[in-house]
Amino acid sequence: MSAPKKHLSIGILTAGGDCPGLNAAIRGVAKAAIGTYGMDVVGILDGFTGLVQNRVIHLSDRELTGLLTLGGTMLGTSRDKPHRMAMPDGSTRDMTGAAVETYRRLNLDCLVCIGGDGTAKNALNLAQAGVHIVMLPKTIDNDVAETDITFGHDSARAIATEAIDRLHTTASSHSRIMVVNIMGNNAGWLALGASLAGGADVCLIPEIPYRMESVFDALRRRIAKGRRFSLVSLAEGSHPVPTKAGKRGSAAGKGKKGAKESKSAGKKGPSRATSSRKLAQQIEDELDIPTRVTTLGYVQRGGIPTPTDRLLATQMGTAATRLIVAGRFGVMVALQGGRTVPVALEEVAFKKKTVPLDHPLIEAARLIGLCLGD
Numbered sequence: 019m020s021a022p023k024k025h026l027s028i029g030i031l032t033a034g035g036d037c038p039g040l041n042a043a044i045r046g047v048a049k050a051a052i053g054t055y056g057m058d059v060v061g062i063l064d065g066f067t068g069l070v071q072n073r074v075i076h077l078s079d080r081e082l083t084g085l086l087t088l089g090g091t092m093l094g095t096s097r098d099k100p101h102r103m104a105m106p107d108g109s110t111r112d113m114t115g116a117a118v119e120t121y122r123r124l125n126l127d128c129l130v131c132i133g134g135d136g137t138a139k140n141a142l143n144l145a146q147a148g149v150h151i152v153m154l155p156k157t158i159d160n161d162v163a164e165t166d167i168t169f170g171h172d173s174a175r176a177i178a179t180e181a182i183d184r185l186h187t188t189a190s191s192h193s194r195i196m197v198v199n200i201m202g203n204n205a206g207w208l209a210l211g212a213s214l215a216g217g218a219d220v221c222l223i224p225e226i227p228y229r230m231e232s233v234f235d236a237l238r239r240r241i242a243k244g245r246r247f248s249l250v251s252l253a254e255g256s257h258p259v260p261t262k263a264g265k266r267g268s269a270a271g272k273g274k275k276g277a278k279e280s281k282s283a284g285k286k287g288p289s290r291a292t293s294s295r296k297l298a299q300q301i302e303d304e305l306d307i308p309t310r311v312t313t314l315g316y317v318q319r320g321g322i323p324t325p326t327d328r329l330l331a332t333q334m335g336t337a338a339t340r341l342i343v344a345g346r347f348g349v350m351v352a353l354q355g356g357r358t359v360p361v362a363l364e365e366v367a368f369k370k371k372t373v374p375l376d377h378p379l380i381e382a383a384r385l386i387g388l389c390l391g392d
């Protein structure tokens with residue numbers, strides 16, 4: 019029989035699309051794990067791929083220096099799933115066994131998985147195969163269930179808000195309508211938050227199918243008040259009210275242009291999303307006001323985290339270490355009412371948190387006259 023271990027050993031990986039705050043979270047976990055609890059910590063490279071392929075680095079105080087403010091992830095990331103790994107010949111294979119094998123070979127007591135809804139599914143799959151998991155929720159989209167907020171969202175919202183601010187001045191100088199395309203996958207949190215904070219005039223989100231007439235009316239009302247410019251924000255995943263035939267309306271990106279735009283917004287992004295170019299064209303045709311399109315794209319995911327995201331990542335990262343010491347596994351660290359709480363992965367893995375139609379931000383939008391397209 020082998021002697022009992024003196025220290026706990028943990029692994030950390032980041033998976034899914036990157037976002038600001040990932041490095042702050044890695045630092046939060048590792049600093050508390052090493053400094054307070056005397057754990058051994060390894061970083062697993064490139065998400066679940068590194069776990070399957072046994073690619074790891076040792077993390078000590080030295081590697082954690084300067085991480086708090088750094089965008090991206092020092093560990094690299096990927097969208098690979100251990101239970102459906104892409105093979106070089108184009109086929110997929112279940113590599114869960116290889117992932118579990120790495121965990122055992124490294125003699126880990128817990129794997130900290132930092133990611134979004136896709137990561138929750140991978141993490142649950144590994145938990146069911148016997149791996150001790152604690153997950154931390156990150157994504158600019160803020161669409162992970164059971165947590166009030168994910169880290170990365172605040173930074174992306176600040177970037178999108180600044181973009182709307184900047185578009186305002188050029189729109190007003192040229193008397194143009196600006197259509198700004200904002201990420202978020204199938205949730206409107208990012209577009210709604212940035213539109214309210216930036217004072218957009220129209221905000222279209224996936225949760226509220228829109229009617230072009232409603233958009234035109236809102237813009238006409240501005241013109242009638244002598245406003246010669248307007249800001250229209252379009253969340254990735256937004257779509258018009260279906261027509262009687264059950265098809266999505268004419269602004270949906272079904273043509274070549276729409277498909278291309280949808281790809282550049284992100285492979286993972288919704289394929290039937292409205293094309294902002296088509297939307298802009300419809301607005302210009304109807305109102306005869308020059309209309310321009312800006313797609314914010316990956317700019318929203320890059321760069322330094324805001325102080326709010328640094329704090330959240332640190333709070334969640336350190337909370338993860340307390341759960342590990344307490345032996346609470348198979349959970350995600352959620353923020354609920356300002357406090358971190360463990361939530362079972364089963365509660366998170368197959369849900370999405372979209373914007374409820376009675377959310378206070380929706381109410382605020384309606385009260386200030388921000389057109390939501392309905």
Ligand code: F6P
Binds near residue numbers: 283285319
């Ligand atoms: O999940 C975050 C996100 O940025 C979404 O807003 C967007 O749909 C997607 O990722 C882009 O994914 P990828 O990095 O695979 O292009």
